[in-house]
Amino acid sequence: MNEYIPQADKEFILKELKRYETPISALIPSLFCIQKRHGWVPAEAVKELSLLSDLPESRINEVLNFYTMFNKKPVGQLHVQVCCNVSCAMNGGRELAKHICETYKVGFEQVSPCGTVTVSPVECLGACDKAPMMQVGQAYYEDLTNESALEVLEKLAFEKAKVSAHV
Amino acid sequence: MFKCTINGHEVEVPEGASVIEAFKLLKEDIAHYCWHPGLSIAGVCRLCMVQIDDGPRLHIACNTLVKDGMKITNQTEVVKEAVRWGMDFHLINHPLDCPICDQAGECGLQEQYMKYGQYDSSMAEKKVKKRKVVDLGERVVLDSERCILCSRCVRFTDEVTKTNELGIFNRGDHSEIGTFEDQPLDNKYSLNTVDICPVGALTSKDFRFQQRVWYLKDTDSICTGCSTGCSIKVYHNKEGLFRVKPVFNEKVNGHWMCDEGRDLYKHVNAPVRLKQILKSVGNEWFPLGLERALDHLNEAFSKAENISVLITAQHTVEEYKALKNWAQQLQDKTINFVYWKNNPESFDSFDGLLIRGDKNPNTKGLLEAGFEFADASVLDSSDLVLAPMPENPAVYPKYMEKLEQLSKLQTQLCLLSVSNITQHETINFADGTLAIPMKTAFEKAGHFINHQGLTQKIHKGRVIVKAALGLDELLQAIKIGKWIQPQLLKSRKTNESSKVSGELW
Numbered sequence: 097m098n099e100y101i102p103q104a105d106k107e108f109i110l111k112e113l114k115r116y117e118t119p120i121s122a123l124i125p126s127l128f129c130i131q132k133r134h135g136w137v138p139a140e141a142v143k144e145l146s147l148l149s150d151l152p153e154s155r156i157n158e159v160l161n162f163y164t165m166f167n168k169k170p171v172g173q174l175h176v177q178v179c180c181n182v183s184c185a186m187n188g189g190r191e192l193a194k195h196i197c198e199t200y201k202v203g204f205e206q207v208s209p210c211g212t213v214t215v216s217p218v219e220c221l222g223a224c225d226k227a228p229m230m231q232v233g234q235a236y237y238e239d240l241t242n243e244s245a246l247e248v249l250e251k252l253a254f255e256k257a258k259v260s261a262h263v
Numbered sequence: 264m265f266k267c268t269i270n271g272h273e274v275e276v277p278e279g280a281s282v283i284e285a286f287k288l289l290k291e292d293i294a295h296y297c298w299h300p301g302l303s304i305a306g307v308c309r310l311c312m313v314q315i316d317d318g319p320r321l322h323i324a325c326n327t328l329v330k331d332g333m334k335i336t337n338q339t340e341v342v343k344e345a346v347r348w349g350m351d352f353h354l355i356n357h358p359l360d361c362p363i364c365d366q367a368g369e370c371g372l373q374e375q376y377m378k379y380g381q382y383d384s385s386m387a388e389k390k391v392k393k394r395k396v397v398d399l400g401e402r403v404v405l406d407s408e409r410c411i412l413c414s415r416c417v418r419f420t421d422e423v424t425k426t427n428e429l430g431i432f433n434r435g436d437h438s439e440i441g442t443f444e445d446q447p448l449d450n451k452y453s454l455n456t457v458d459i460c461p462v463g464a465l466t467s468k469d470f471r472f473q474q475r476v477w478y479l480k481d482t483d484s485i486c487t488g489c490s491t492g493c494s495i496k497v498y499h500n501k502e503g504l505f506r507v508k509p510v511f512n513e514k515v516n517g518h519w520m521c522d523e524g525r526d527l528y529k530h531v532n533a534p535v536r537l538k539q540i541l542k543s544v545g546n547e548w549f550p551l552g553l554e555r556a557l558d559h560l561n562e563a564f565s566k567a568e569n570i571s572v573l574i575t576a577q578h579t580v581e582e583y584k585a586l587k588n589w590a591q592q593l594q595d596k597t598i599n600f601v602y603w604k605n606n607p608e609s610f611d612s613f614d615g616l617l618i619r620g621d622k623n624p625n626t627k628g629l630l631e632a633g634f635e636f637a638d639a640s641v642l643d644s645s646d647l648v649l650a651p652m653p654e655n656p657a658v659y660p661k662y663m664e665k666l667e668q669l670s671k672l673q674t675q676l677c678l679l680s681v682s683n684i685t686q687h688e689t690i691n692f693a694d695g696t697l698a699i700p701m702k703t704a705f706e707k708a709g710h711f712i713n714h715q716g717l718t719q720k721i722h723k724g725r726v727i728v729k730a731a732l733g734l735d736e737l738l739q740a741i742k743i744g745k746w747i748q749p750q751l752l753k754s755r756k757t758n759e760s761s762k763v764s765g766e767l768w
Contacts, residue, residue, distance in 0.1 A: 139443075139444050142443070152427030152428075153427075153443035153444075154427050154428060154429060154430035154442060154443045155427065156443075157430055157432060157443045158430040158431060158432060161432040161433045161434075162432075162433070162434045
């Protein structure tokens with residue numbers, strides 16, 4: 097039954113729901129929990145969350161669509177967010193984002209054919225002194241060049257592959 | 264009660280009333296898109312700006328409560344300037360496609376635009392493209408570009424129907440209304456969202472591109488769809504009836520009505536109607552003049568010993584009275600009245616908002632008319648059955664079966680029908696059966712008594728079938744042997760919608 101929200105996540109969400117006065121307050125942690133599990137927030141998970149939290153699906157979708165940090169589409173194993181705001185753009189952030197796309201033969205916000213990478217151009221991530229920079233998952237990679245960025249991604253992809261091979 | 268002054272006019276309002284309600288009380292002009300008297304306050308359109316007591320800041324009238332002695336105005340230059348710019352913001356991404364928009368003529372935005380619009384846009388940026396012609400289920404179409412995000416429809420599904428289908432998704436100038444996963448908006452009150460939409464974002468599939476609203480006249484009436492008896496306006500022109508909209512009635516329906524009720528005009532329009540008196544001879548129908556028909560009827564009535572009237576609760580109080588009088592004058596005959604209920608299983612059901620299982624507008628009226636009802640079994644032994652049929656036989660599932668059964672018994676019927684019953688395929692009517700075109704509730708004046716016992720008036724609107732008779736008119740004609748056209752009532756002043764322009768509900 098709970099295909100998209102497994103038992104562990106369900107327990108977390110129920111705990112969050114109890115923490116706040118209204119269920120709508122627990123939405124953001126719940127949605128992040130789902131995103132952590134799947135990499136994005138599938139519509140089916142929203143339906144399950146709606147049953148769990150007794151909130152209408154449309155209310156959940158309003159919150160989900162308001163924030164850009166929730167992925168509404170599937171992303172690759174590495175979600176590469178390249179800063180394209182002023183400082184990074186002046187130091188080649190936009191070109192860097194394009195270069196990664198070209199290397200992995202993928203457009204913005206798409207999953208690369210190999211399934212590893214999704215590149216998103218984003219606004220300022222607050223590391224202007226180390227421009228250009230990118231965020232992969234939760235980690236920041238700063239002072240990048242086209243080459244060093246690709247190196248980082250290759251390394252991360254290799255690690256991911258190693259982990260999944262172990263599993 | 265608080266006293267306040269609005270644009271120089273003094274008015275008394277109850278405590279807790281908002282400034283906009285005071286404006287409405289005085290019928291003073293005030294622009295507003297998001298405020299609706301039947302919904303909660305959102306305060307998002309920022310157009311109902313007022314100045315209070317020469318204060319430096321402007322207030323929104325919908326979310327400010329009246330205090331005693333307040334001096335409120337929306338006629339100063341400061342307010343006008345604010346409203347002008349407020350509307351400019353609404354128009355940044357609005358396509359201004361009034362010539363092809365269904366709402367044109369009754370659009371709040373259009374009215375403001377005529378007053379304050381700049382005509383030459385000062386926006387250099389391109390308008391944000393959004394979704395057009397989004398199918399929101401069976402009855403509603405959404406045009407996201409026209410939407411000004413007043414959130415009335417969202418609040419309607421949240422607060423009134425409590426179905427929560429609609430939401431505002433995305434943010435900034437990409438915000439648009441929609442349903443989760445584009446699921447259909449399939450609640451039974453969905454067309455109210457079209458009514459309350461102040462612009463042409465939500466339009467009715469049924470009325471879309473059918474008529475320009477300024478070519479329509481309207482008549483006040485009562486919905487005949489069920490015993491709730493919602494107050495409605497019927498919109499029509501010489502081509503027929505086009506739509507039905509609810510009218511605010513505090514005691515009955517509030518601001519709303521159900522989708523089913525809005526379909527009722529369909530069985531009134533010409534294509535489905537019986538247009539002349541027809542007589543059945545040997546399974547074929549022959550047209551008959553009224554005089555001949557009356558001769559035939561009088562003969563049939565004088566011959567018949569055992570007459571039954573198969574009556575439903577779809578006629579007016581006046582018609583029941585006429586029926587009662589008519590029966591009293593024929594004292595030498597046995598006249599049985601049979602009260603035919605629609606779907607007895609769900610007759611007493613109620614959905615909690617407006618829809619009732621009793622699909623008749625005048626059940627109380629029929630019960631109070633003082634008939635003594637006989638059991639339906641007397642129909643089988645009758646020589647002649649007078650059957651003023653329900654306007655919409657679809658809500659009477661077993662009525663046609665009964666007529667078929669009676670026809671098999673070779674019972675002569677005198678049918679008073681709105682729909683073209685002669686097209687019915689399976690019934691072979693007995694020789695001498697008459698089918699007389701009947702007036703619908705939109706074509707006659709009278710009174711209905713709803714489930715609460717409230718007597719409500721229906722007004723005569725456009726006559727679609729000239730030969731149609733009301734039940735009372737038919738009985739009168741039978742009595743005196745001919746039909747005298749009553750002097751045509753001076754047509755009421757219609758098209759009141761133009762008078763209340765500025766009102767957005």
